Amino acid sequence: MLQFKTLELDDKEVFMKYLGDYDFNTYEYSFLNLYLWRKYCNVEYTILEDSLIIKKTEESKGTVFMQPIGYSEENLEAIISKLLEYKEKKGGMKFLFSDIEEPFLKKLKEKYGDAVQYYEDVKNFDYIYEADKLIKLNGDKLRKRKSQYNHFVSSYAYNVKDIHEDKVIKDCIDFSQEWFNGQSGNHQLECEVEGIKDILYNLKDLNGLGMAVYVNNVITGFTIGEIVNKNMAIIHIEKGDISYNGIYAFINRTFAELYLKDIVYINREEDIGIPGLRRAKLAYDPIKLEKKFIVDIRRELQ
Template identity: 45%
Template sequence: MLNFKPLNLEDKITFDKYLKPYTFSTCEYSFTNLFIWRKGLDVQYCIINDVLIIKKMDFHGYYHFMQPIGYRKENLKEIIEVLMSYQKEHEMNYLFKDAETSFVHDVKEIFGDKFIIEEDRDNSDYIYDSSKLSSLSGKKLHGKKNHYNNFIKNNTYHTELINEQNIEDCLKAACEWCKQNDCKGYLKYELKAIQELLTNSNKLDFIGMAVYVNDILSAFTIGEKVNDDMAIIHIEKASANINGLYAFVNKTFVETCFSDIPFINREQDLGKEGLRKAKLSYYPVKLEPKYSIY
C-alpha cells in the first residue's frame, strides 16, 4: 500500500538525497520547483524499496506520478506495476507525466508497446546558451540588444541581489502585478509560489536579483544552479511599461549570477501563446521534451 504525504520544507534533506545524484534535464526535478508549487499542484510523496515516488496534479486537475527517482532497471518493472495498481484504484487519468527521455527509453525497453507515450509540447522546457543570453550577440538577438541598450540609456537604475532588506519590496510588487492582471488561475498559483520562495529564502537553494528604477522596485528574478551544466530561471517579473526592462533583467541576471553555467533552462510555456512567442524570441538551442505515459 502506498501512503503518500504532503511535501514540506523539512523534506528537503530526503529529496536532496534522491535528486542530487542525478543530472536531470528539466525543471521538474528541482526541489525548489516542487516545493513552491506543492500547494497549487498538491505535491505528495512516498518511498518504496528505497525509490522516491512523487505524485502531483497538473494545472487541469489531473493526478499523475513523476518518474520514480533512484530506481534501477532491475526493479523498475515491479515499481511500475505497483503504481499501475494505484492508478487504477484511484482512477488517475495518467500514469506518468513530466517524464524525461531517458526514463521513456527504459519503460519501452521493459514494457515494449504496452503504454501510450506522448510528447507534451506545452510542457517542454526552453534551453538556452548562457553566453548568448548574457551577451545578446548575433543577428538573431539584435532586437533584444536594442531593447537592452534603450533601457540603460534612458533610465536611472541599480540592481541588488535579493536579500532580507528587499524581500518585502519584492512581495509587494508581486501582489500588485498579480492584481493588475486579474489574479486568478495560474497567476494566483504563481503568486503563491513567489511568496513561498521569498519567505523561505534562507532555506532554499536559489539566488535572486532585484532591479530598482528611480529607486522603485520595478523587476525581480529568481533562479538556481541545479548542476554544473544547467541553471533554472524560476521567476521573472518586470513592469511592462518600462521599455527594455525585461531584456535588461534577462541579460543581467545570467551575466551576474550564471556566467559559468553553459545552459539556462527558462522552463515551459504551458501552451500560452504570448509566453511561447516570448520564449521563442530568444532562440533556444533546444526544447527539452517531457512525456505523458498512460
C-alpha cells in the first residue's frame, strides 16, 4: 500500500522539481497554498511512477487525491490503477480526485470513458481577474470599488509597509489573531490563523509577497500573495478592519499596483459557497471563473 509523508517546509524542493513553471490555472497546486492549509487538510504526498501524488482530507469531500504531477502518457494508467487500489483498501473514500482542472478531466475521459464520474465543484471555482483592471478600476462595473478606494485614500492618514519586515510580520500575526477572536470560531478559521503564522515566519522561503496597511501607525489590514508564473499571481490571504471604510478596495488595488503590475491575471481563489463573498468577488468583474471538478473512476465500468 502506498506510504505518504506529511507535508513540511523542507519538502518545497521536491515539490518545485515537479511543479516547475506553474502550469495550472487554479491556485490549489501552489506549494505556498498547500503549506498554508496543510494542517486543516492533512496534506500528505508520495512519489509514484516518478510523479508527485498529493493527498488531502477535507470536511466536505473526505480523503481525495489531487492531479498526479509529472505523469506521462506511458505511466498514467499505472498511476491510476495504484490510486484506485489505495482507495479500495483504505475504504471510506467517496471520490478519487478533487481540484481537477478541465485538461486533466479531458485526459481521464479519453482513457476511461464512461467509467469517469465527475461533478462541477461550483463553490470552489476560482475567480480570475485582469491585473490591469484591478489596478485602474476603470468602467461602470468597477465604479463602486474605485469610489471605495478613493474614500479610503481621502479619509485616512495611511501608509503601506512591505510584509517582510520583522515588526510588520509581528503586527500581521497579532492582527490575524485578533481578527480570528472576533469571528464565530471554527476549526477551519483556527487552522487558517495558524497557517498564516507559519507562512509569515517563512515568507522568504515560500517566495511570498505581501504588504500591510497602517492608519495613524496602527495596522488595519494586510495581504499575502505570490507570483506563480509570468502570467498569473495568486492572492492567498486578505484581512482588513472593516471599521475603516474602503479598506479592502484599498488593499486590493494597492497590492496589485505595487507588486503585480507586470502580471496578466490575478487569481483571487474561490467563494466557498458564501453568498456575501460571492457578491464581493463578482463585484470586481472577473474575466472568468476557472472550473474545478470532483472525479471518481468506477473500476466495474473500465
